[in-house]
Amino acid sequence: MQNSRFNLFCILCGSILLSSCQNPPEEFRSRFLALGTLVEVQITGAPTQQAQKASTAVREKLQAFTTRWRPFVTDTPLHDSDTRDAELAQINAALAAGESIAISPQAQQIITQAARYSALSGGRFNPAIFKLIQLWGFYNDGDAHGPPPDERAIKKLLAKNPSMQNLVIQDGILSSSNPAVQLDFGAYAKGVAVDMAIDILRDHGIENAIVNAGGDLQAIGRYQHGGTARPWRIGIRHPRQHDQVLASIELKSGEVVFTSGDYERYYIYKNQRYHHILDPATGYPARGVRSVTVIHHNPALADAASTALFVAGVAHWQKVARAMGLRYVMLIDGKGTAHLTPAMQKRVVFEVTPVPDIVISPAPGEKPPCAKPLGAKP
Amino acid sequence: MTTGDAIVLACGLLLSAWLGWQSWVGGPGGEVIVFVNAERHASWPLDQDRQIKVQGVKGASVIQIEGGAVRFVSSPCTHKLCIRSGWLRRAGAATACLPNQVSLLVTGVKSIGQGYDAINF
Numbered sequence: 001m002q003n004s005r006f007n008l009f010c011i012l013c014g015s016i017l018l019s020s021c022q023n024p025p026e027e028f029r030s031r032f033l034a035l036g037t038l039v040e041v042q043i044t045g046a047p048t049q050q051a052q053k054a055s056t057a058v059r060e061k062l063q064a065f066t067t068r069w070r071p072f073v074t075d076t077p078l079h080d081s082d083t084r085d086a087e088l089a090q091i092n093a094a095l096a097a098g099e100s101i102a103i104s105p106q107a108q109q110i111i112t113q114a115a116r117y118s119a120l121s122g123g124r125f126n127p128a129i130f131k132l133i134q135l136w137g138f139y140n141d142g143d144a145h146g147p148p149p150d151e152r153a154i155k156k157l158l159a160k161n162p163s164m165q166n167l168v169i170q171d172g173i174l175s176s177s178n179p180a181v182q183l184d185f186g187a188y189a190k191g192v193a194v195d196m197a198i199d200i201l202r203d204h205g206i207e208n209a210i211v212n213a214g215g216d217l218q219a220i221g222r223y224q225h226g227g228t229a230r231p232w233r234i235g236i237r238h239p240r241q242h243d244q245v246l247a248s249i250e251l252k253s254g255e256v257v258f259t260s261g262d263y264e265r266y267y268i269y270k271n272q273r274y275h276h277i278l279d280p281a282t283g284y285p286a287r288g289v290r291s292v293t294v295i296h297h298n299p300a301l302a303d304a305a306s307t308a309l310f311v312a313g314v315a316h317w318q319k320v321a322r323a324m325g326l327r328y329v330m331l332i333d334g335k336g337t338a339h340l341t342p343a344m345q346k347r348v349v350f351e352v353t354p355v356p357d358i359v360i361s362p363a364p365g366e367k368p369p370c371a372k373p374l375g376a377k378p
Numbered sequence: 379m380t381t382g383d384a385i386v387l388a389c390g391l392l393l394s395a396w397l398g399w400q401s402w403v404g405g406p407g408g409e410v411i412v413f414v415n416a417e418r419h420a421s422w423p424l425d426q427d428r429q430i431k432v433q434g435v436k437g438a439s440v441i442q443i444e445g446g447a448v449r450f451v452s453s454p455c456t457h458k459l460c461i462r463s464g465w466l467r468r469a470g471a472a473t474a475c476l477p478n479q480v481s482l483l484v485t486g487v488k489s490i491g492q493g494y495d496a497i498n499f
Contacts, residue, residue, distance in 0.1 A: 032413075032416055032417060033483075038411075038483060038485075040496070042495065044495065124479050210495060210496050212496045215499035216498065217496050218499060219495075223495055232495045233494050233495050233499050234494060234495065235494035235497045236496070236498045236499070237497055237498065242469065245497070248494065255496045258498075259498050261499060263499075269411075291472050293498065301485075
């Protein structure tokens with residue numbers, strides 16, 4: 001009896017040890033389709049079951065968010081819920097008809113915040129120009145291939161001057177003074193969604209994770225593996241050589257990296273690149289910039305700002321960065337020269353040889369740095 | 379043609395339109411990710427030729443990898459839009475058999491991710 005009890009004890013101890021082996025704090029990755037792109041949730045230092053549960057919650061939330069924030073509903077929706085839950089599509093239909101519409105608290109928050117960022121950016125980030133985006137064919141289900149749209153059609157849309165300032169929300173009712181306003185949060189919704197995803201992970205007790213929505217991401221905690229921990233390491237892709245990392249950075253907990261690039265959606269027509277980042281002032285793709293990368297702690301702001309700085313271009317990006325409160329910016333211009341804020345210059349390590357030409361531009365409240373030679377690695 | 383057929387056909391067309399812009403994106407593909415029911419099912423490198431059977435909601439879809447590209451060879455659907463979309467080879471290219479809920483997505487050359495936890499673009 002004594003012996004069999006001892007055996008049982010050994011078996012119990014053994015199974016506890018084994019079960020702890022089956023559930024080590026390992027790296028967990030989940031990938032799914034949402035927001036019109038591939039979303040990856042990467043979690044370290046948490047038991048697999050907990051990570052799985054958290055990432056499933058993120059997937060469900062983001063897929064519902066995608067339906068809610070599509071700018072329009074297809075003519076042949078798959079499910080009734082596709083129409084019923086498509087709030088932005090309903091808002092756009094009401095705005096086009098000149099009608100007021102009751103909107104959800106989430107919609108109020110998104111529209112109000114987007115209007116604020118739009119104003120701060122001097123209208124360079126303008127979510128009210130969905131008609132222009134449709135004209136170019138640069139929306140999720142679109143198939144833009146050139147030739148570019150007729151100039152008169154572009155001018156006609158510009159003349160109507162759709163802007164976030166045309167919208168008023170009072171007691172939960174949205175109305176517009178301009179029927180040309182059609183909303184598209186393509187340059188904003190991803191940021192809002194990443195923010196939501198990180199909140200969900202934290203609610204599930206996850207401390208170390210990256211949520212990467214088609215290349216735009218936020219990190220919390222650190223990378224943990226086998227008792228060691230280090231900061232998350234991010235590679236920023238080269239805007240022209242897609243199989244190369246241009247520069248790397250290490251992220252502090254809670255930081256966000258968003259990049260807007262002319263290589264994400266584009267077509268070439270008569271040797272000219274036409275991409276999806278439209279300048280609301282000209283109605284044409286913004287010229288002279290290949291990519292803008294920003295680091296911030298607010299993904300929604302980072303999303304809006306990377307677009308706004310891209311549109312602002314080499315001449316005006318510092319002014320817009322200041323207005324939007326950005327310290328960390330890297331802009332790659334049309335010649336491949338990297339323009340950096342001093343704070344950003346301290347954080348990026350260029351991973352290509354030769355290192356691109358670099359221009360350091362003073363950021364808000366910062367003195368211009370002393371000239372010093374820049375190497376590929378510190 | 380039933381209403382169901384029309385819906386499936388319309389969705390297929392919409393998806394191919396979406397895939398249209400997807401396929402401009404990116405350089406050569408590194409691996410293909412297979413999704414079943416919008417959940418990641420598995421991934422395979424594109425530099426190793428092989429044929430794979432993936433169980434979807436209606437039956438098995440057969441996927442072929444050859445010479446750095448991937449395609450649907452067969453699938454239990456009516457219109458075979460997935461097969462007609464042909465070979466995918468560039469990063470970002472994708473196609474799907476909607477009735478069987480099996481989709482393919484080509485991601486970038488794997489080496490770009492080495493040494494990094496994530497790639498920003």
